[in-house]
Amino acid sequence: MTAAYKRVALIGLGLIASSMAHAMRQFGLADEIVGHAKSAESRKIALEIGLCERVYATAAEAVQGADLVVLCVPVGAMGEIAAEIGPHLAAGATVTDVGSVKGAVVEAVAPHMPQGVHFIPGHPIAGTEHSGPRSGFATLFRNRWWLLTPLDGADRDAVARLRGLCEGMGANVDEMDVAHHDLVLAVTSHTPHLIAYTMVGVAEHMRRVSNSEVIKYSAGGFRDLTRIAASDPVMWRDVFLTNKDAVLDILGRFTEELFVLQRAIRMGDGEHLHAYFTRTRAIRRGIIEAGQDTSAPDFGRVPLGGGEGKT
Amino acid sequence: MTAAYKRVALIGLGLIASSMAHAMRQFGLADEIVGHAKSAESRKIALEIGLCERVYATAAEAVQGADLVVLCVPVGAMGEIAAEIGPHLAAGATVTDVGSVKGAVVEAVAPHMPQGVHFIPGHPIAGTEHSGPRSGFATLFRNRWWLLTPLDGADRDAVARLRGLCEGMGANVDEMDVAHHDLVLAVTSHTPHLIAYTMVGVAEHMRRVSNSEVIKYSAGGFRDLTRIAASDPVMWRDVFLTNKDAVLDILGRFTEELFVLQRAIRMGDGEHLHAYFTRTRAIRRGIIEAGQDTSAPDFGRVPLGGGEGKT
Numbered sequence: 001m002t003a004a005y006k007r008v009a010l011i012g013l014g015l016i017a018s019s020m021a022h023a024m025r026q027f028g029l030a031d032e033i034v035g036h037a038k039s040a041e042s043r044k045i046a047l048e049i050g051l052c053e054r055v056y057a058t059a060a061e062a063v064q065g066a067d068l069v070v071l072c073v074p075v076g077a078m079g080e081i082a083a084e085i086g087p088h089l090a091a092g093a094t095v096t097d098v099g100s101v102k103g104a105v106v107e108a109v110a111p112h113m114p115q116g117v118h119f120i121p122g123h124p125i126a127g128t129e130h131s132g133p134r135s136g137f138a139t140l141f142r143n144r145w146w147l148l149t150p151l152d153g154a155d156r157d158a159v160a161r162l163r164g165l166c167e168g169m170g171a172n173v174d175e176m177d178v179a180h181h182d183l184v185l186a187v188t189s190h191t192p193h194l195i196a197y198t199m200v201g202v203a204e205h206m207r208r209v210s211n212s213e214v215i216k217y218s219a220g221g222f223r224d225l226t227r228i229a230a231s232d233p234v235m236w237r238d239v240f241l242t243n244k245d246a247v248l249d250i251l252g253r254f255t256e257e258l259f260v261l262q263r264a265i266r267m268g269d270g271e272h273l274h275a276y277f278t279r280t281r282a283i284r285r286g287i288i289e290a291g292q293d294t295s296a297p298d299f300g301r302v303p304l305g306g307g308e309g310k311t
Numbered sequence: 312m313t314a315a316y317k318r319v320a321l322i323g324l325g326l327i328a329s330s331m332a333h334a335m336r337q338f339g340l341a342d343e344i345v346g347h348a349k350s351a352e353s354r355k356i357a358l359e360i361g362l363c364e365r366v367y368a369t370a371a372e373a374v375q376g377a378d379l380v381v382l383c384v385p386v387g388a389m390g391e392i393a394a395e396i397g398p399h400l401a402a403g404a405t406v407t408d409v410g411s412v413k414g415a416v417v418e419a420v421a422p423h424m425p426q427g428v429h430f431i432p433g434h435p436i437a438g439t440e441h442s443g444p445r446s447g448f449a450t451l452f453r454n455r456w457w458l459l460t461p462l463d464g465a466d467r468d469a470v471a472r473l474r475g476l477c478e479g480m481g482a483n484v485d486e487m488d489v490a491h492h493d494l495v496l497a498v499t500s501h502t503p504h505l506i507a508y509t510m511v512g513v514a515e516h517m518r519r520v521s522n523s524e525v526i527k528y529s530a531g532g533f534r535d536l537t538r539i540a541a542s543d544p545v546m547w548r549d550v551f552l553t554n555k556d557a558v559l560d561i562l563g564r565f566t567e568e569l570f571v572l573q574r575a576i577r578m579g580d581g582e583h584l585h586a587y588f589t590r591t592r593a594i595r596r597g598i599i600e601a602g603q604d605t606s607a608p609d610f611g612r613v614p615l616g617g618g619e620g621k622t
Binding site for chain 1: 387411436437438439440441446448455456458485491494495496498499500501502503504505506507508509510511512513514515516517519520522523524525526527528529530531532533534535536537538539540541542544545547548549551552555558559561562564565566568569572573576577579581584585587588589590591592594595596597598601603604605608609610611612
């Protein structure tokens with residue numbers, strides 16, 4: 001496969017952009033990678049560790065002459081960036097994004113895209129709890145799904161080319177309608193993050209259970225929630241503000257379900273609890289069979305030394 | 312260190328018992344390990360893979376002559392087992408348990424313990440989502456906390472000896488009051504499991520989002536919850552039925568917190584969300600510094616091949 005693009009401009013240099021840079025380089029998918037980040041420190045690091053050949057202080061400069069522009073900024077910052085780069089985009093260029101919400105991105109970005117530029121919204125379902133230009137790695141997208149949500153009348157050649165790039169980085173690609181994407185992600189990502197944040201918040205606010213106890217005895221399940229509740233706060237603020245309707249819909253269902261289980265606990269209805277807990281096991285098996293998680297116990301965590309007490 | 316106990320009887324041969332068997336053997340902590348499981352299949356496996364020197368079809372037989380008896384059955388089964396073994400316990404023996412709830416276990420077990428037997432309730436905060444006699448491994452307790460909740464007037468020598476066994480298997484030991492244990496665990500383990508089960512249940516019930524979509528696109532956070540929602544249903548049913556008050560208390564706080572965040576989303580209060588999501592990061596850092604989780608991104612999961620699509 002020859003390089004998918006001649007010049008890729010990464011706008012925003014966090015976890016996804018830096019992972020794309022590593023992957024595109026490793027798999028020979030871009031002749032040239034340039035970038036922009038708002039923070040001078042991030043631009044400096046990107047050059048130091050060789051993410052980009054060149055970095056620019058403004059997005060407008062970075063996109064010039066690029067045949068692929070990837071918007072890797074928090075969802076709430078997409079509109080302003082789109083307005084800035086619109087007049088500087090090369091004719092025939094493809095613009096995509098990696099935002100976790102698609103409806104709001106389309107609304108914010110599409111109006112600024114000039115005639116002859118292909119705007120193809122996208123979302124790689126991959127990430128870690130780390131952020132910033134040093135957090136990326138080439139295998140982040142391997143066997144993960146990359147959703148593209150092309151708009152009506154999208155140029156099929158441009159979509160195919162972008163799909164080739166994603167697949168070249170190891171991802172599986174599906175196409176999906178914008179609204180359906182936002183609902184699916186509200187279920188599989190946004191609401192799970194919110195309840196994880198909430199549970200960690202509850203633990204932090206308790207007076208009768210100290211923070212040090214919460215931390216020491218976290219291996220009983222709590223620590224799993226703290227990982228996803230350690231994700232980037234700006235990114236997640238924007239997700240909830242911009243996918244409000246779908247998240248509120250799923251939260252409503254979640255609360256209903258929780259109340260039914262809570263009532264079963266209160267009434268001592270063991271049969272209901274047992275049946276519920278048995279059904280949910282099947283979903284875990286499905287995820288492992290689909291190659292979306294490891295079957296190794298405890299995610300394959302290695303027991304750790306260090307920390308308090310004896311090791 | 313010489314062997315902590317001459318004969319250890321494991322009652323119930325699931326994840327915790329089988330891990331104890333491996334660990335006691337590896338670290339030379341018991342001269343002899345015998346066991347009982349209700350299921351003939353589990354007893355057969357335990358002999359086959361060498362967990363126990365001998366297995367017995369009844370708990371009453373298994374405990375005879377043992378200087379340590381470990382009750383490793385679901386919390387709801389403890390009372391019946393205690394009644395059965397009571398008359399057969401050796402004078403001076405220690406009886407402990409590994410249940411995730413302590414108040415209900417004390418209530419169910421203590422009345423059946425004869426004079427001269429040391430009943431010291433315990434709880435290793437360690438586990439995986441797997442269960443059964445094949446799921447154990449010797450390092451399960453390494454650097455994990457093992458809580459002991461000795462009753463008033465407990466024999467300090469017997470407690471010290473049990474502590475030595477737990478530490479010998481790599482655990483850190485803390486002593487705690489029974490009621491406080493149940494509250495702490497409601498925060499760090501029981502409620503997190505319930506909300507994970509709930510979220511997985513919500514995903515399963517959606518009609519507009521198919522199960523196959525939930526599974527395919529689970530890497531955005533959902534899959535983390537499915538691991539803890541794949542734990543043993545009987546064990547968890549019993550936890551919720553027997554730690555009802557503490558769990559309902561924490562669930563009430565959880566719902567309050569969730570409603571406050573839900574309202575912030577509805578009102579578009581980005582500042583509130585950002586501040587909340589920033590605070591919860593600190594707890595994650597604390598857990599990593601305390602050696603209770605790995606700092607490797609994504610729990611150190613190895614990217615997987617296989618599954619749907621290209622690899």
